[in-house]
Amino acid sequence: MAESGLYMVYRGLMLPKVAHTEESLNFLQNFRVEDDDVFAVTYPKSGTTWMQEILPPLLNGGDLTSVETIPNWDRVPWLEETRASVVLDKLPSPRAIVSHMPYNFMPSSFFKSKAKVIYVARNPKDVLVSSFHFHQMASFLDDPGTFEEFVDKFLSGKLLFGKWTDHVKSWRNPELGDRILYITYEEMLQDLREVLGRILRFLGRELSAEALDRVANRSTFKNMKTNKMSNYSLVPENIMDNKKSPFLRKGIAGDWKNHFSPELDAKFTAVVREEMKGSNIRFPWDED
Numbered sequence: 001m002a003e004s005g006l007y008m009v010y011r012g013l014m015l016p017k018v019a020h021t022e023e024s025l026n027f028l029q030n031f032r033v034e035d036d037d038v039f040a041v042t043y044p045k046s047g048t049t050w051m052q053e054i055l056p057p058l059l060n061g062g063d064l065t066s067v068e069t070i071p072n073w074d075r076v077p078w079l080e081e082t083r084a085s086v087v088l089d090k091l092p093s094p095r096a097i098v099s100h101m102p103y104n105f106m107p108s109s110f111f112k113s114k115a116k117v118i119y120v121a122r123n124p125k126d127v128l129v130s131s132f133h134f135h136q137m138a139s140f141l142d143d144p145g146t147f148e149e150f151v152d153k154f155l156s157g158k159l160l161f162g163k164w165t166d167h168v169k170s171w172r173n174p175e176l177g178d179r180i181l182y183i184t185y186e187e188m189l190q191d192l193r194e195v196l197g198r199i200l201r202f203l204g205r206e207l208s209a210e211a212l213d214r215v216a217n218r219s220t221f222k223n224m225k226t227n228k229m230s231n232y233s234l235v236p237e238n239i240m241d242n243k244k245s246p247f248l249r250k251g252i253a254g255d256w257k258n259h260f261s262p263e264l265d266a267k268f269t270a271v272v273r274e275e276m277k278g279s280n281i282r283f284p285w286d287e288d
């Protein structure tokens with residue numbers, strides 16, 4: 001396990017030291033996945049916090065207590081982060097867990113289990129923009145440099161959790177069969193209730209229309225922004241400075257158009273297209 005500055009390097013993957021340690025990664029490797037565990041997997045800045053708001057009430061009949069009383073990182077912990085070993089054992093079943101890990105970094109028990117996965121993807125140009133602003137407000141990440149420099153960093157995968165293209169491709173493994181549901185951040189923005197219905201069917205669960213409305217309403221961008229259990233205002237300002245750029249920043253699709261020059265857009269699109277070639281993965285934003 002190599003390390004330098006703010007990051008450690010774990011099996012070639014850059015992870016911020018603030019939340020990842022040798023112990024937390026040992027915990028991940030040895031973790032016993034239960035068949036009824038539900039994972040939400042994302043490349044960073046693709047909808048993780050949103051899933052942390054949605055999954056507990058979908059799994060517990062619509063009760064919003066945990067969303068209103070427990071910080072998102074303890075309510076639906078990251079499997080690879082230090083809080084996992086503290087809170088995972090105490091979570092009610094079925095447990096909701098998030099992870100930014102590529103597929104082949106999951107613990108061996110995951111591959112033998114029937115645990116289900118919801119993979120949330122987002123337009124990588126908006127992921128990049130969100131990440132650029134996140135790097136400005138989070139003191140545990142490198143300074144992003146100029147936007148142009150950050151585009152190069154993103155395309156070469158020299159940032160936390162590596163390349164976006166490697167991540168999305170890794171989770172298209174046919175071994176997963178019907179254990180995985182693919183959704184996008186953009187679909188959630190467009191019609192959250194429809195996506196919540198899809199998630200419920202995938203998990204074999206039901207919720208009354210009234211409870212579903214409650215969950216959808218609780219997890220709007222506007223309401224999450226004022227929920228201190230989800231807006232990262234509990235984190236000290238010297239670690240995350242919401243004044244520099246709020247964690248819940250804009251919550252829209254297409255903000256990349258305000259950041260990318262035509263040249264940068266062409267370069268980005270060409271690299272991503274080349275790397276996705278032959279993968280048969282089609283996203284709604286491919287023609288954007």
Ligand code: PPS
Pocket residue numbers: 042043044045046047048049050126129130131133189219220221222224247248249250251252255
């Ligand atoms: S992290 O650091 O990986 O956990 O970040 P993540 O939560 O995956 O992504 C943060 C972006 O998701 C946006 N977000 C939302 N958008 C719309 N509606 C809701 N409810 C919502 N919740 C979180 C958040 O604002 C970040 O995107 P940007 O584009 O920066 O606003």
